[in-house]
């Protein structure tokens with residue numbers, strides 16, 4: 607979609623870049639010329655994706671990090687700046703989720719998800735934001751949302767609440783950091799094929815098909831469709847777009863709100 611070379615000379619950090627939607631975002635950014643830096647907990651998964659991006663001619667590196675660990679996030683991002691001289695873009699994609707009734711959710715279960723999604727996005731965004739402000743010249747951040755953050759979902763209250771927080775964080779920082787040339791937006795996908803969400807949340811018999819029936823366009827999203835929206839919002843072509851939430855769900859949530 608974007609012209610080749612749109613991200614030439616740029617460095618983009620993608621959390622959860624070793625699988626699912628994050629992996630596809632990383633591949634798209636690398637194909638457009640960015641050096642992509644992937645964060646995730648499993649070193650083997652990171653190694654595999656980094657090798658495959660390099661084989662395709664891209665520039666990539668992986669760092670094992672749990673985004674809940676503030677010190678580790680700061681250390682890794684400092685190393686990225688040391689190695690490449692800059693960070694221009696951040697994608698807050700790492701997430702955890704599982705279905706559990708709210709009255710049965712343990713404190714630890716709530717914390718596990720909220721700390722990955724909300725705290726993890728905050729750790730990365732504030733650290734990258736401080737770098738961008740100190741360096742000058744601007745940059746951009748895209749965080750991945752979810753439709754339950756907008757309309758609620760009884761079985762994933764932890765995730766919906768944390769993602770609603772990420773949306774509020776995005777709008778708040780878009781106001782605060784606009785004068786530094788830093789833009790922040792959210793992309794909110796509907797159910798996307800070939801991802802952890804499908805295996806984690808829609809594994810029960812009939813669940814995937816039942817969701818499909820409620821989608822006006824008659825299919826689920828594919829990973830490329832989400833990655834293309836993310837690369838657009840990160841790019842200079844979206845230079846006047848900030849604090850926004852782009853919902854890409856085939857019309858699934860129309861009529862709910």
Ligand SMILES: CCCCCCCCCCC/C=C/C(=O)SCCNC(=O)CCNC(=O)[C@H](O)C(C)(C)COP(=O)(O)OP(=O)(O)OC[C@H]1O[C@@H](n2cnc3c(N)ncnc32)[C@H](O)[C@@H]1OP(=O)(O)O
Nearest residue numbers: 701702703704706712714715718752753757797802803806
């Ligand atoms: C308008 C509505 C339309 C709806 C249309 C739907 C649209 C699609 C929406 C899809 C949204 C998708 C969002 C996603 O984020 S999908 C991403 C899925 N990927 C992952 O989750 C991968 C990463 N996940 C994990 O690492 C783990 O699952 C976890 C989040 C749990 C974190 O791992 P960690 O090792 O840190 O945590 P623990 O295993 O130690 O567990 C911590 C506590 O959580 C409890 N727990 C874990 N799993 C469950 C479960 N399935 N049910 C209940 N409780 C669970 C665990 O027991 C621990 O608590 P306790 O110590 O109290 O036992």
Ligand SMILES: NC(=O)C1=CN([C@@H]2O[C@H](COP(=O)(O)OP(=O)(O)OC[C@H]3O[C@@H](n4cnc5c(N)ncnc54)[C@H](OP(=O)(O)O)[C@@H]3O)[C@@H](O)[C@H]2O)C=CC1
Nearest residue numbers: 622625626627646647648672673700701797798801802803
């Ligand atoms: N797929 C879908 O249908 C939808 C997805 N979304 C959102 O899109 C994003 C991607 O989802 P999806 O592709 O399904 O996810 P996946 O489960 O496929 O991938 C999640 C990625 O996040 C990483 N990750 C998880 N926890 C942490 C952590 N604590 N620290 C660092 N990295 C972590 C995982 O790597 P590792 O395990 O090695 O740490 C993995 O690379 C998420 O934000 C999700 O909420 C929103 C709506 C729909």
